[in-house]
Amino acid sequence: MATQVAARVPADLLLRGRVLRPVDAEHIYSNPRAEFARLERAGALHRLAPGLFAAVPDDHVGRKWRPPLEAVALGTAGTGGHTTSSALMGISAARVHGALPRALNVAVVAVERHRNTLQLTDRKAAVLFVRRAVARLDVQRHQTELGQGWVTTVEQTLLDLIARPELGDVPDAAREAVASLIPRADMALLRDLATQQRRRRALDDALDAHEAA
The missing domain is CATH 1.10.10 (Arc Repressor Mutant, subunit A)
Structure with missing residues (x-):
């Protein structure tokens, strides 16, 4: 003891x-x-x-343990007292929302200031930091094994994946996540956000493609 x-x-x-x-x-x-x-x-x-x-x-303590990649990304972004200026986004937010069940070797987190990509040594994975005005994103609270932070909402996550499906270099996973999240999104909120963020045309194209599939 x-x-x-x-x-x-x-x-x-x-x-x-x-x-x-x-x-x-x-x-x-x-x-x-x-x-x-x-x-x-x-x-x-x-x-x-x-x-x-x-x-x-x-x-x-004293046993084999390794935190999930998304928890690591959010916790790392919050070091130095920056917990209010970071949020899981893109494919990592999709993972949190259950739109992509399989684990990935990359995590994406929005931060206010430039930070270099972090290569983890406890696994073959990387944390990609994307400079964003986090206060302007639609986010919600999220609890991880490494503490509490922010994650983009379903609607914001959809817009980010539609706008930058190549972010994280997992475009197939991004498209899979978009297809999973569209039926769960609040369409009125989604269109309002798209208008505010000047992504309405990209959203309409994505919705048309989803309906045609």
């Missing part, structure tokens, strides 16, 4: 989120990198990429 308690990530550190960097712990540890290495060895931290870790749930 004592070993498990010693392996827990400090509660004060978790206030910053469950995706952590050594720099986040400078107010707690005099040598954050060494302490993170100790917590990783004890199974309390899971390394996602160099310098980036996920806090392991207490009931999984």
